[in-house]
Amino acid sequence: MAQWLTGTVIENKRWNDQLFSLRVEAPPFDFVAGQFVRLGLPGAEKRLQRAYSLVNSPSDPVLDFLITSVPTGALSPRLDLLIPGDTVEVSQPPSGFFILSEIPEGETLWLVSTGTGIGPYLSMLGTEIPWQRFKTIYLVHGVRYRHDLCYQELIQQWQLEHPGQLIYQPVVTRETCSGALQQRIPQLIRSGELEAKVGGTLDSNAQVMLCGNPEMILDAKAALLEKGLDKNLRRKPGNVTVEQYWK
Missing domain, CATH: 3.40.50.80 (Nucleotide-binding domain of ferredoxin-NADP reductase (FNR) module)
Structure with missing residues (x-):
């Protein structure tokens, strides 16, 4: 069963109206380049969550996620609105064999x-x-x-x-x-x-x-x-x- 860390947004970098990079500080954890975690936010009935690859390398302590905001999506429009100081949940452990x-x-x-x-x-x-x-x-x-x-x-x-x-x-x-x-x-x-x-x-x-x-x-x-x-x-x-x- 996944565990969750609480991360703090330090930057929401805009590439264009729909594409953005969310940079997050969270308690340190190990992963292999190419793996992914889930980002989560509280929902009305349950946590909203979705898998995103880590863009940062394992040596970089700041987590970086490249995200497209999908207007009909449940989670990405909310992630799109996050600003420095907001919190987001990060799942553990990292997953994936695209390494x-x-x-x-x-x-x-x-x-x-x-x-x-x-x-x-x-x-x-x-x-x-x-x-x-x-x-x-x-x-x-x-x-x-x-x-x-x-x-x-x-x-x-x-x-x-x-x-x-x-x-x-x-x-x-x-x-x-x-x-x-x-x-x-x-x-x-x-x-x-x-x-x-x-x-x-x-x-x-x-x-x-x-x-x-x-x-x-x-x-x-x-x-x-x-x-x-x-x-x-x-x-x-x-x-x-x-x-x-x-x-």
């Missing part, structure tokens, strides 16, 4: 996401593990509009710290954005346009992680399978590891 220790060896690591699915990758990149294990890391973030491209300064900082090792490729589907690709990620994989743009190859030496919209994950898995990259399972290691935030 780098579950990823087989490879030369390249492809971190492919849509929307808030970029969150666990930022947590991973804040550790030494991916930089030590993989020659090249491709961070692919698919969004609808350019204002959804968050954490740009942090990504640029990593690129400066690891020159040539981190390749960042935004994908913006509903407007033209300099440097971004515009088609859906599965189409870009299937056509080879993604590989051509980043200068990498999706082959047997690649490990691919997929996180975000379930339709993207389903279609991207099919496109990757056409290239000979099958799903990674503990009983049968492969090249594609997935995490879905909603179904």
